[in-house]
Structure formats: structure tokens, C-alpha cells
Amino acid sequence: MGARRRRTADRPRATARAAVLRRAGRGPAAALGLAALPVLSEVRIRRAARPPSERWRWMAVEPRGTTQLGLSFRPRQAETFGLDPRTCLARLLAHPFQVLRLGVYWDRAEPEPGVLRTDELDWQLALAEASGRRVILCVGAVKTFGYPEFFVPAHHLRRPLREGALIEPHGHQHLLEAASAHVTRVVERYRDRPAVVAWQVEHEAVDPLGMEHSWRLATTFVAEEVRAVRSADPSRPVLMNGFLPTSLLVRAQQWWRTRDQGDSLVVARGLADIVGVDHYPRHAVLRLGGATVYLDGSRRPWQRAWRRRAFAGVRASGRRLIVTEGQAEPWEAVTTPPSPAGRQMASCLPEQVIATYNQCLGDARAARVALDAYLFWGAEYWVLRADGGDPSYLEAFSRLLALAGR
Numbered sequence: 001m002g003a004r005r006r007r008t009a010d011r012p013r014a015t016a017r018a019a020v021l022r023r024a025g026r027g028p029a030a031a032l033g034l035a036a037l038p039v040l041s042e043v044r045i046r047r048a049a050r051p052p053s054e055r056w057r058w059m060a061v062e063p064r065g066t067t068q069l070g071l072s073f074r075p076r077q078a079e080t081f082g083l084d085p086r087t088c089l090a091r092l093l094a095h096p097f098q099v100l101r102l103g104v105y106w107d108r109a110e111p112e113p114g115v116l117r118t119d120e121l122d123w124q125l126a127l128a129e130a131s132g133r134r135v136i137l138c139v140g141a142v143k144t145f146g147y148p149e150f151f152v153p154a155h156h157l158r159r160p161l162r163e164g165a166l167i168e169p170h171g172h173q174h175l176l177e178a179a180s181a182h183v184t185r186v187v188e189r190y191r192d193r194p195a196v197v198a199w200q201v202e203h204e205a206v207d208p209l210g211m212e213h214s215w216r217l218a219t220t221f222v223a224e225e226v227r228a229v230r231s232a233d234p235s236r237p238v239l240m241n242g243f244l245p246t247s248l249l250v251r252a253q254q255w256w257r258t259r260d261q262g263d264s265l266v267v268a269r270g271l272a273d274i275v276g277v278d279h280y281p282r283h284a285v286l287r288l289g290g291a292t293v294y295l296d297g298s299r300r301p302w303q304r305a306w307r308r309r310a311f312a313g314v315r316a317s318g319r320r321l322i323v324t325e326g327q328a329e330p331w332e333a334v335t336t337p338p339s340p341a342g343r344q345m346a347s348c349l350p351e352q353v354i355a356t357y358n359q360c361l362g363d364a365r366a367a368r369v370a371l372d373a374y375l376f377w378g379a380e381y382w383v384l385r386a387d388g389g390d391p392s393y394l395e396a397f398s399r400l401l402a403l404a405g406r
Contacts, residue, residue, distance in 0.1 A: 042247045042297030044282070047290060048332055049343035056351040056396040061403035062361040067371040068134070069401060070099030071379040072325065074146040075120060080336055081384040088383050089124060093131045095394075096401055099373050100128045101200070101324070103138040104186050106151045106179075113155050116185050129195045136239060136375075138200035139186045139229065141179035142167075142217060145203045145325070147335060150213070152179075161215040166260070168218040176221055180228040187232035198274060199229050200239040200324075204264045207243060208257055219261050219271075226271050240268035241276030241324040244310055246303055247295040265310065269317040274372065276324030277310070281356055282347045283331035292333060294347060298356075304363060311367040322373040323360050328353040328393070329378020339384050348378070350396040357400060 071092065075085040093100075102124050109117055128135050143149050156178045161167060169176050183201070190196050205222045208214050226238055242264030245251035254263055261267070268275045281298035297303045314321045330337040330345035338345055357374060364371045382393035 038302065039248050042295055042300060044294040044296050045291050046294060046346040048284070048292040048346050049340045050346055052344050052390065052392065053349045053351055054392070056354055056392065056399065059351055059354050061354060061400050062358045063406060064361065064404040067361065068098040068373040069404065070097045070101065070373055071376045072101040072145060073124065074103070074380055076105070076146055077380045081380055083380065083383060086123060088380055089127055091383055092379050093127060093133065095398060098134060099136065099375060100133045101136040101138065101375055103144040103146060104140050105144055106140050106182055107153045110153050110182060118189060125193065125195065133195065134197045135195045136198045136200055137190060137196050138203060139183045140202065141182045141225065143203040143205065148212060149203055149209055163214045165215045166218045167215055167221055169221050169224060176224055179225055183225055184228050184232045187229055191233040196236065198237045198239045199233065200241065201226050201229055203241065204243055204278065205240055206258065206261060206267050207264045219267050222267065223271055237273035239274040239276055240264065240272035241278055242268055243278045244307065246281050247297040249295060269314060269319055272319060274320040274322060275314045276322050278325035279323055279356065279360055280327040280331055281352070281359070284333040284347055287333045292346065298359065307363045308367040311364050311369045315369045320372050321369055322371060322375065324375055325377035326356050326360060326374055327378070328356070328376040329381035337381055339388055341388060350392040353393060353396045354400050
């Protein structure tokens with residue numbers, strides 16, 4: 001009798017659901033279509049190159065409060081763009097930001113066994129110090145920010161890392177010992193420099209390398225590197241960063257690929273003193289003739305809620321929080337961001353340099369979390385654009401710096 005009453009009571013709701021499905025279509029296919037609507041709402045189809053935008057000139061800018069602003073510098077990206085790295089960095093340092101993130105690229109720092117060559121990093125750090133910047137130094141070792149993110153010297157890799165493998169200490173002892181020795185040497189060399197305020201260990205430490213490689217570092221491997229850094233310098237905090245998905249499809253993919261030990265943000269909350277979030281609202285996934293398919297769910301209510309929960313989760317873990325990479329250059333369906341004359345790329349227009357910053361600062365405030373710092377990603381691209389006759393990215397950055405401090 002009870003079962004019959006429940007079925008009878010459920011009948012009006014079932015009838016209502018059926019009516020909705022009849023209006024949208026019929027049967028299971030319609031239900032599947034409705035379920036796909038959130039995913040489809042995050043898909044954008046656009047022409048990649050579009051006329052220049054000047055919307056950045058009148059956009060509001062969130063006050064930064066105690067958040068320090070900065071950027072990451074990639075000498076290899078400057079070289080890829082045909083820029084002189086020293087000149088490029090000097091031009092960027094002419095702007096009044098507070099924090100600069102630099103990276104140690106293991107294959108350049110150790111061109112042969114036992115050799116530590118730091119001339120490239122030395123001149124970068126000297127410029128930073130002369131301009132009064134605080135420096136976050138990514139010591140690597142296996143992964144460092146900037147494509148292709150993997151910089152192990154050939155003499156430390158007897159054979160390529162097996163695709164799909166979890167790189168654990170017991171199976172890769174030689175690599176772990178070499179990585180730990182490398183980060184120790186780097187920290188010992190620079191620990192007496194007051195400008196260095198934190199050490200970053202690895203880059204998106206336990207995530208696979210995009211679509212290029214499916215192997216991943218194990219948490220136990222990374223933990224040994226963290227231990228080596230802390231042993232070499234117990235006085236400075238350790239930073240670890242991770243990618244925060246802004247679309248349902250990428251979120252599902254990331255969960256599936258890291259489900260056994262958690263992604264880099266999960267691991268950072270357990271191992272690091274400072275958790276860094278890499279935030280890219282829009283990126284291309286496919287070119288279709290003259291159009292490009294982008295994923296962008298950053299403004300969807302469910303993505304905002306997840307982002308705020310992620311920020312609040314860092315606070316609850318007792319860690320400090322920064323945005324290590326706030327998207328400020330295009331992410332198109334090619335490796336090197338295009339820079340067409342008289343056009344701007346849809347994945348990151350100049351106003352999105354400001355909009356992404358506003359979004360992160362606003363979400364952190366809503367989660368009652370203070371961001372220690374916000375670092376813009378893609379500054380070398382701004383210089384490339386300016387040299388090509390489009391200074392709007394640099395000008396948008398300058399306007400943001402001026403207004404954020406008010």
C-alpha cells in the first residue's frame with residue numbers, strides 16, 4: 001500500500017517531467033540533450049582573428065587591496081617570438097608591478113653532468129633586484145613553466161618516460177636523485193639573495209603534460225623534491241601550483257587522468273606552504289576551416305561556485321593562495337600564440353587581461369580569501385604585439401596597475 005502511495009504521489013512530478021521532455025523533444029534522446037546543455041553552453045565558435053578591441057579602455061578594475069601584482073618571465077618564449085630576452089625583460093620591468101616569477105630550466109642549467117651553469121638566471125635575477133622586485137624562483141626540476149614544460153637533460157634520462165606511467169621513486173631512483181641534487185644546488189646558490197621570497201617545486205607537479213605526454217610524477221616523487229628544497233633552505237616557503245579547469249569537459253578529463261592520487265591542486269594543499277592557481281578562462285580546442293572552437297565556462301554559475309570552493313579549500317587547509325598564471329595571452333589551437341597584423345586573437349583580447357584579473361579577485365573576495373599575489377601570464381606576447389604596432393596589451397596592463405592600487 002505504501003509503495004502504491006509513493007508511486008501515485010510521484011505521478012504528478014513524472015507527468016511534469018514528461019511534459020518538459022515533450023516540449024524539448026521526446027524520450028531518452030531528449031533527456032540526454034538536456035543533460036548536455038551545460039556542456040554546450042561552455043562551447044564558443046568564433047573566428048580566431050578579429051578586429052582590434054578597445055573595450056579595455058573603459059572597463060572597471062577591481063582594487064587589489066593587499067594582493068601584489070606581477071608576472072612570469074619566459075626567456076625561451078621571448079626567443080621563440082624573435083625578441084631579445086634581456087631587452088624584453090627590461091621593458092617589462094619598467095612597469096610598476098611587485099612580483100616576478102623566474103624559472104630554472106634544467107637542461108640549460110646543467111648542459112653536461114656535474115655542471116651548474118646559471119648565467120641566464122643570473123642576469124634575470126640581477127635585473128629584478130635592481131628594480132626592487134620580489135622573486136619567486138621555480139627550481140623545477142623535471143617540469144618548469146613554459147612550453148614544453150619538460151626540461152630534463154638527456155644525460156639524466158636513460159630512456160624516455162613510459163607513456164601512461166606514474167613516475168615513482170622506486171622505479172626512477174636515478175632521476176629522483178638527480179632532480180633532488182639539482183634543486184638543492186640551485187637553492188644553495190640563491191638562498192642568500194633577499195629578493196627571492198619563495199621556491200616553486202615543479203610545475204603543475206602531478207598532472208600530465210597536456211596532450212603531449214600522459215606520464216605523471218607521483219606524489220611521493222614530488223614530496224622528495226620538496227624535502228630537498230626545505231632541507232637546503234628552511235626559511236622560505238615552498239610554492240606548488242595547479243591548473244583550475246574552467247569547463248566541464250576539461251574538468252572531467254583532468255579528474256579521469258589524475259583520479260588515483262588527485263591533481264596538482266590537491267597535492268599542493270598537502271605539500272606546499274603556498275598554493276598557486278593557474279586560471280585560463282578561454283582556450284581553443286579545434287580549428288574548423290575559418291572558425292575555431294573554444295571552451296569557456298568561466299562565467300557559468302557552476303564554474304564560479306567551483307572556483308570559490310577551490311579558493312576556500314586552500315584557506316581551510318591553512319595554506320596561502322596566489323594566482324600563479326592569470327591568462328593574459330591567447331591560447332589558440334597552435335603551440336605559439338599567433339600575432340596577426342591588424343587583428344587580435346579571440347582567446348585573449350586585451351580586455352580579457354583585465355576581465356580575468358577582475359574575476360579572480362572577485363571570486364577570492366566572495367570566498368573570503370586574501371590572494372597573496374596575482375601573476376599575469378603572457379607578458380612576452382605583449383612586447384611582441386607592441387613591436388608589431390599593437391601596444392594595447394601593454395597599455396591595458398598599465399591601466400590595470402594604475403587603477404588597481406587606488
